[in-house]
Structures are given as structure tokens and as C-alpha cells.
Amino acid sequence: MAYMVPDRMKTLLIVFHSLTGGTRQMAEAAAKGASSEPEATVRLLAATRAEPADVLSADGYLFATPENLAAMAGQMKDFFDRTYYPVLDRINGRPYAAMICAGSDGTNAARQIARIATGWRLRSIADPLIVRTNAQTPEAILAPKTIGPADLGNCHDLGAALASGLAAGIF
Numbered sequence: 001m002a003y004m005v006p007d008r009m010k011t012l013l014i015v016f017h018s019l020t021g022g023t024r025q026m027a028e029a030a031a032k033g034a035s036s037e038p039e040a041t042v043r044l045l046a047a048t049r050a051e052p053a054d055v056l057s058a059d060g061y062l063f064a065t066p067e068n069l070a071a072m073a074g075q076m077k078d079f080f081d082r083t084y085y086p087v088l089d090r091i092n093g094r095p096y097a098a099m100i101c102a103g104s105d106g107t108n109a110a111r112q113i114a115r116i117a118t119g120w121r122l123r124s125i126a127d128p129l130i131v132r133t134n135a136q137t138p139e140a141i142l143a144p145k146t147i148g149p150a151d152l153g154n155c156h157d158l159g160a161a162l163a164s165g166l167a168a169g170i171f
Contacts (some may be wrong), residue, residue, distance in 0.1 A: 006135030010040045014159070017047040017065050017075035019051075021132060022101040022145030026081035027039035028065040029152040030099065037160065047079035052086035060166045061122065062159060067102040068108035080116050089157040092121040094166035095171040097162055098128045099155060103141060106130035125171055129158055 003049035012034050018024035027044060034042040034095040045054060047065075055061070098113045100106040117124065131151045134143045149156075165171045 009057040009103060010120055011057060011160070011164050012040055012042050012043065012048070012060050012062065012166060013054055014044045014062040014064065015050045015054075015076075016044070016063075017049050017073045017079070017081055018067060018101075019073070019103050020141075020145045022131070022147050023064050023066045023073075023099070024130060025145070025147045025152060026099050026101055026129075026155045027062075029147075029155035030062055030064070030162075032165035033156035033159035033161075035118065036157075037163035037167050042159075042163065047073075047075045050079050050083065053085045055083050055087045056090060058094075060125075060162055060171065062097050062162060063113050063117075063129075064099040065101070065113070067106045070105065070108045072100075072109040073075065076113075084116065084119070088120065091100040092110065094122055094164065095125045095162065096122045096125065097126045097158055098129055100130045101145065101147070102130055102133055104133050105136040106132060106163055123171060125162060126158060132154075148162045 016027035031044040065072045
């Protein structure tokens with residue numbers, strides 16, 4: 001079996017939004033996992049700071065958002081709105097994965113990201129990772145979140161797998 005050696009360092013861009021801290025913890029765990037790959041550079045950016053140039057300069061993506069009212073968070077939608085057309089047809093075929101922090105479901109936010117990624121012609125490398133906090137009351141929904149070790153481990157592993165795959169030239 002031949003091993004592909006990349007001709008340059010690969011960059012993984014992790015774009016996230018977090019209001020109550022849950023998605024931030026997930027994105028940071030994924031970034032820590034990705035950082036274990038010495039042949040990959042990891043950029044962790046809040047959705048409000050990510051620009052088209054950031055998207056263009058990355059080789060792969062991890063999008064992380066809370067699900068709010070059965071949709072991705074508005075700040076993530078704003079990121080996609082600001083970057084979609086400037087990078088359209090310029091990032092075709094690049095790999096991506098998504099992480100959702102949800103109260104009880106998360107599938108609609110994951111579906112929204114998948115539709116945008118399809119328009120960008122990105123390649124999904126994993127099923128969406130959905131962490132459910134079971135927050136159902138207004139107080140619980142707005143409260144700071146603590147993501148458990150098992151879920152953070154899954155986020156770490158997803159980041160590591162994406163960075164390793166990029167570095168190895170698998171995707």
C-alpha cells in the first residue's frame with residue numbers, strides 16, 4: 001500500500017460560534033485533537049472573525065455551532081452568508097465535518113450545514129457529531145454548558161482524524 005506524502009503543510013480551519021460555552025468546548029477539544037498531528041496547522045476562529053480569505057487558505061474545515069430554535073446559530077449563518085459567494089467554486093472537493101451542540105435534537109442544524117457544504121461542493125468525511133445537552137427550559141437553555149468527557153473525547157477524535165487525513169493526503 002502506497003503512502004501519499006503531502007507536498008506542504010495542510011491547514012484545518014475550525015469555525016465555531018458559542019453563546020453558552022458548549023460549542024466552544026467542543027471546538028477547542030477538536031482543535032486540541034487536530035494539533036496532535038505535526039503535519040497540520042490548526043486555525044480555530046470564532047464565526048464572527050472568519051473571512052473568505054480564511055476559508056480559501058484552508059485545506060479542510062470543521063464547522064461547529066449550537067442549534068437554536070431548530071436551526072444553526074445566527075452567527076454561523078452570518079459566517080456562511082459572508083463567505084459563501086466569495087469562495088464558491090474555489091474550494092471544491094475539500095473535506096469537512098460538522099459538530100452541533102443541541103438541547104435535544106441537532107439534526108436540522110446539521111442538515112443546514114450539509115446543504116451549504118453541498119453548494120460549496122465540499123466532501124463530508126464523517127457523520128455530524130451531535131452533542132445533546134438535554135437543556136429544555138429557558139433557564140437551562142441559557143445557562144453555561146459543561147460538555148462531558150466522553151463527548152469531548154469524540155470531538156477530540158474527530159479533530160485528530162480530520163487533521164491526520166489531511167496530512168496524509170487521504171482527503
